[in-house]
Amino acid sequence: MAGRVRGAAARRRRAARLKAVAAGSGLVLVLLAVFWSVVWPYITGAVILGGVGAAGWWLWRTDRLVRGRDRLWRQEDAVKAGHRTLAEVDAMTGTEFEELVAALCRRDGCRDVRRVGGANDNGADVVGRLPDGRSVVIQCKRYAPSSTIASRELRDLLGAKVHFGADLAVFVTTTRFSRPSEKFALQHGILAVHRDHLGLWNNGASLLSLSEVNGQGQGDPRHRARWKRAYGN
Incomplete structure (x- = not known):
């Protein structure tokens, strides 16, 4: 109720x-x-x-x-371009390595980047403009880790710099530079990106930041001893 x-x-x-x-x-x-x-x-x-x-x-x-x-x-593209292992880079063809270097340049804000490598490349594989507007010419060498870059290859790049009228020459390789070639690069203002520096660049360091460690790394006695133990030369 x-x-x-x-x-x-x-x-x-x-x-x-x-x-x-x-x-x-x-x-x-x-x-x-x-x-x-x-x-x-x-x-x-x-x-x-x-x-x-x-x-x-x-x-x-x-x-x-x-x-x-x-x-x-854009972030996904940057990750794809910048997080390959060096073992994956070693398995690339020469053309694929040049494309990787071009992609890393674009990731870092370089403009007008294009691959020009080939039979008549005049000593250059990639050309473009740095974020600050300077022109750059790049030589790419995907060699076996046990190989060594000789001075004559850096002289070829110096000629390419003159041919293209570039402000900066960069040599990127999957191996190391000999002591004479490293000295030549430093004397002529060439940015020498050896295997260790390529690993840094590949993992997010900018190309221009590598100029702060140019001539260091695999060229010092400690790294030379490590290379000799690993590769026997």
């Missing part, structure tokens, strides 16, 4: 609230009808502003989503 009484009371309260809402809505409609000539500009303006705001928010959100996807794609 008490439950039925409470249920009836709840129904009466709900009915009363509905009547109040209906009465309030009716009053609002009556006021709008009476004062429509006064309030319609404000209502129209509010509707227009609301629509413009909604459209602006939608455009902003769409732009953010597109930019976010673009950044993600």
